[in-house]
Amino acid sequence: MAADTDDVDWGTVGFVRASDYRTRVLDALADGPATPTTVGERTDLELTHVSRTITELRDHDLAELLVPEERTKGRIYGLTDDGETVATEVDA
Numbered sequence: 647m648a649a650d651t652d653d654v655d656w657g658t659v660g661f662v663r664a665s666d667y668r669t670r671v672l673d674a675l676a677d678g679p680a681t682p683t684t685v686g687e688r689t690d691l692e693l694t695h696v697s698r699t700i701t702e703l704r705d706h707d708l709a710e711l712l713v714p715e716e717r718t719k720g721r722i723y724g725l726t727d728d729g730e731t732v733a734t735e736v737d738a
Contacts, residue, residue, distance in 0.1 A: 655728070659735045667691060669736055671699040672708065672725070676733040679712055679724035691724055708732055 662668045673678065674688040686696045703709035704738055708729035714721045726732060 654731060654735055658728070658732050661706060662703075662708070662732055662736050665699075665702075667695055667699045669701060671696060672703060672729065672733050672736060674736070675703075675723060675725045675729065676711055679722050679723055681720060685723070689716070705728065 662672055669683050670689040670691060671685055674685045677688065680688065682693055682696045682700060685691070685700070688697070691699075702711055704711070704723075707726055709723050709731075710726050712724050713720065
């Protein structure tokens with residue numbers, strides 16, 4: 647467990663842990679920003695599952711789009727500060 651757990655939203659940690667897809671995608675993004683295709687390669691998940699899961703993580707402010715929203719190809723996602731914190735706890 648992390649040394650400082652005061653800032654951890656345990657409800658969000660539980661939300662991520664409740665899904666193997668969310669856990670795997672969050673872990674893949676913790677390795678560094680990536681396109682959905684790269685996340686799929688890191689996790690062995692199909693692109694449709696990766697895309698849906700990234701949307702769920704974005705809805706919970708755990709992941710963010712790092713390129714302009716209007717870009718349709720080469721969209722790169724990374725973890726937010728909250729996503730980094732949750733990833734540490736999920737990985738613990």
